[in-house]
Amino acid sequence: MLQAGTRQGLLTSVFRLPVPSHITSRLQAKGTTPPYSIKPAPPSSSRPLLTTMATADPAQQPESAHNVCIEQFSRWIPALSASSYKGQQGKIGVVGGCVEYTGAPFFAAHSAHKVGADLTYCISMPEAAPVLKGFSPDMMVMPYLPDTNDEQAASFRRYEPKLQGIIGRMSALIVGPGLGDDPGTVKVAIKIIKMACERDLPLLIDGSGLNIVAKDPSIIKGYKNCILTPNVAELGRLAKAVGVQLEGPVSTAWQEAAPQVAAAFEGPVLVSKGPADIITDGCTTLSCEVASGLKRSGGQGDIMAGVVATFVSWSRAAQKGPGGGLLPSVEALPITSNLDTASLLVSAYAGCAVLRTASNKAFRLKGRSLMAPDIIEHLAEALEHQFPNA
Numbered sequence: 001m002l003q004a005g006t007r008q009g010l011l012t013s014v015f016r017l018p019v020p021s022h023i024t025s026r027l028q029a030k031g032t033t034p035p036y037s038i039k040p041a042p043p044s045s046s047r048p049l050l051t052t053m054a055t056a057d058p059a060q061q062p063e064s065a066h067n068v069c070i071e072q073f074s075r076w077i078p079a080l081s082a083s084s085y086k087g088q089q090g091k092i093g094v095v096g097g098c099v100e101y102t103g104a105p106f107f108a109a110h111s112a113h114k115v116g117a118d119l120t121y122c123i124s125m126p127e128a129a130p131v132l133k134g135f136s137p138d139m140m141v142m143p144y145l146p147d148t149n150d151e152q153a154a155s156f157r158r159y160e161p162k163l164q165g166i167i168g169r170m171s172a173l174i175v176g177p178g179l180g181d182d183p184g185t186v187k188v189a190i191k192i193i194k195m196a197c198e199r200d201l202p203l204l205i206d207g208s209g210l211n212i213v214a215k216d217p218s219i220i221k222g223y224k225n226c227i228l229t230p231n232v233a234e235l236g237r238l239a240k241a242v243g244v245q246l247e248g249p250v251s252t253a254w255q256e257a258a259p260q261v262a263a264a265f266e267g268p269v270l271v272s273k274g275p276a277d278i279i280t281d282g283c284t285t286l287s288c289e290v291a292s293g294l295k296r297s298g299g300q301g302d303i304m305a306g307v308v309a310t311f312v313s314w315s316r317a318a319q320k321g322p323g324g325g326l327l328p329s330v331e332a333l334p335i336t337s338n339l340d341t342a343s344l345l346v347s348a349y350a351g352c353a354v355l356r357t358a359s360n361k362a363f364r365l366k367g368r369s370l371m372a373p374d375i376i377e378h379l380a381e382a383l384e385h386q387f388p389n390a
């Protein structure tokens with residue numbers, strides 16, 4: 001069901017998609033009446049955006065919004081051909097990997113590769129580099145991130161021109177998976193974010209990168225080529241940073257405020273991860289409720305980052321070619337965002353749908369033992385499932 005209303009002078013469009021039956025039954029078991037619907041926020045009020053509604057007639061369900069996003073994105077999936085060359089399917093960079101975390105950047109980069117990208121780069125701290133290289137020979141690992149140690153900061157200055165060159169070749173950049181919070185590393189990560197913004201490079205900020213943005217939202221405020229992918233705890237920190245008040249302890253109820261938080265960033269698209277993935281720029285809100293698995297192993301968000309960044313790079317490349325614009329069926333939806341933002345919304349929706357499908361397929365096989373690599377192994381199959389004609 002499509003709902004529209006006005007908020008802060010903007011037309012707010014909301015697409016509510018059917019809740020899969022296994023989630024429906026779990027919600028019912030908890031005494032919640034599905035499906036969820038997101039309603040436009042009243043100006044400066046604490047009234048919830050996400051409300052429950054009585055189950056609607058399935059015939060009235062807005063499956064068209066799901067179908068339209070899937071049909072649109074299928075047009076942007078690059079064809080595989082005998083004449084294609086290395087890099088055309090995406091060159092995805094990940095900035096992350098520190099002493100504590102090596103899994104997160106690997107999951108993001110490996111997922112990008114497994115869903116279809118040609119080349120992946122990981123810019124990490126030196127301590128993480130040998131581990132990352134050991135995980136996969138496919139990923140190009142650059143140990144250029146310093147910590148507060150002066151010697152390493154000096155080495156970053158040495159690497160900076162090289163880094164500029166590498167970033168110039170990328171088709172999308174992910175900042176944050178397993179980046180950590182060392183002040184020296186954070187300083188360089190901010191520089192890299194600025195390099196990406198100067199080049200209008202599609203940027204996805206996840207994990208520790210969101211903590212950087214929560215400390216200083218101005219770093220990406222107004223940057224329209226950007227996706228923020230917070231879990232609910234990270235959403236809470238972003239909300240606080242932009243003055244959106246959230247009540248109670250950390251919970252998925254906070255996802256109700258995702259459109260308000262996105263609106264405050266004035267450009268980036270926000271993907272609020274949870275039982276439903278809420279994808280919003282503050283004007284247009286999509287809710288991806290494709291069936292997921294039931295095991296919440298760490299790393300699923302990192303996988304989503306790799307998939308969504310690859311999909312954004314595909315949509316950007318397709319838009320430069322003939323017929324790369326929006327389909328009339330997408331234009332027929334009241335998407336009030338501009339073309340570039342609309343393509344981020346559609347690409348992020350497609351990425352969430354593929355991640356959730358892969359998670360669902362892997363969960364059916366692995367059950368409680370499911371871990372992030374099991375999901376990654378199902379990405380190609382999930383892509384085919386969602387886009388059989390691509």
Ligand SMILES: NC(=O)C1=CN([C@@H]2O[C@H](COP(=O)(O)OP(=O)(O)OC[C@H]3O[C@@H](n4cnc5c(N)ncnc54)[C@H](O)[C@@H]3O)[C@@H](O)[C@H]2O)[C@@H](O)CC1
Nearest residue numbers: 101102103104177178179207208233234250251252298299
């Ligand atoms: N193997 C690895 O190297 C991994 C590293 N990771 C990295 O670890 C760093 C910290 O990430 P975290 O995800 O721990 O971030 P946070 O420090 O924001 O922690 C999120 C916390 O919120 C809690 N939470 C999530 N949903 C909740 C809900 N609905 N209700 C109540 N609590 C909820 C979680 O249990 C978790 O403790 C990031 O850089 C991240 O990329 C993670 O990606 C996990 C995997």
Ligand SMILES: Nc1ncnc2c1ncn2[C@@H]1O[C@H](COP(=O)(O)OP(=O)(O)OP(=O)(O)O)[C@@H](O)[C@H]1O
Nearest residue numbers: 231273274275277292297298299300301302304356
């Ligand atoms: N309750 C849920 N029901 C269904 N799917 C969920 C649920 N919670 C999370 N997911 C799925 O898992 C994805 C990752 O969400 P999660 O909150 O685990 O992110 P994260 O904390 O950033 O992950 P990571 O461990 O990689 O840092 C979501 O986008 C969604 O697809």
